[in-house]
Amino acid sequence: MTDPQDGRGILAELAAQLREGELGRQHWHHAKLYNAMLDALVDLGAAYPGGVDYLQRDADRRKRRR
Numbered sequence: 001m002t003d004p005q006d007g008r009g010i011l012a013e014l015a016a017q018l019r020e021g022e023l024g025r026q027h028w029h030h031a032k033l034y035n036a037m038l039d040a041l042v043d044l045g046a047a048y049p050g051g052v053d054y055l056q057r058d059a060d061r062r063k064r065r066r
Contacts, residue, residue, distance in 0.1 A: 017023040045052030
C-alpha cells in the first residue's frame, strides 16, 4: 500500500468487520489487532512532523467544528 486512500479503505473495512462481521465476535483476535494498530499509530506519529500529539490536537479541533 502506497496510497493513503488505500490505507483509509483498509481501516474502514476493518472497522466495518469489527462492527458488523464475525471478526467483532472473535475476541481472541482483538489483542493482536489492537497491538498492530498501536504499532501503526506510533509509526505514523514518528513519521508526521509534530508527532501524534499534533495529530490529536488537530483531530480535536476538527471534531469541535462539526
